[in-house]
């Protein structure tokens with residue numbers, strides 16, 4: 313992963329937004345407020361809409377110097393020149409994605425509640441490991457649950473640790489204290505009454521306690 317990308321902060325993940333203009337406006341608000349990384353995720357979208365939206369997000373992310381990471385689809389990431397891709401257990405081989413995207417790409421792996429998966433992912437070329445869900449998630453109510461201990465012990469892997477699942481500004485601090493480098497969030501940001509204020513609240517969790 314290119315060392316120029318920051319490795320700590322809010323990793324905003326897009327909601328399932330069908331209207332591309334509205335998606336761009338919602339994302340711009342969050343980038344302007346200081347989100348560190350952006351993942352494009354839109355599960356119900358068609359292949360064409362995903363390509364259109366990913367392509368539209370690319371110049372916006374570039375203008376804020378924020379890496380754009382494409383969920384599920386390393387080939388789309390490669391096609392639009394995105395900074396990277398995020399793969400879960402059903403989204404293909406990490407090693408193949410690393411080979412195709414090259415050494416500079418950010419390549420994320422979902423590791424759920426499983427330290428073994430995280431070790432394998434790093435061995436195969438993942439640049440970060442994601443654990444979750446830490447809290448009940450409105451977006452993914454049936455997600456497996458992960459523990460703070462898993463987050464702590466994964467320090468040994470030597471790559472950024474991402475926490476995901478039901479994270480709010482009010483429950484995030486213990487995750488950061490347990491070693492989370494990035495907080496990956498959908499609803500807590502994009503369904504907040506004031507997404508810019510929510511973004512700033514997540515970022516403040518990385519500051520020293522007063």
Ligand SMILES: Cc1ncc(COP(=O)(O)OP(=O)(O)O)c(N)n1
Pocket residue numbers: 351353355383384398399400401402403420421422442443474476496
């Ligand atoms: C940062 C991050 N962590 C985990 C996931 C979940 O990936 P996956 O299990 O493949 O589920 P979907 O997001 O594809 O529904 C993620 N997207 N991002």
Ligand SMILES: Cc1nc(C(=O)O)sc1CCOP(=O)(O)O
Pocket residue numbers: 422424443444445446448449450451452455456476477478479496497498499500
């Ligand atoms: C996409 C996803 N993956 C999860 C995992 O545990 O792997 S939890 C999750 C949903 C995250 O959305 P929210 O911030 O709204 O809870």
Ligand SMILES: [Mg+2]
Pocket residue numbers: 383384398399400401403
């Ligand atoms: Mg996936």
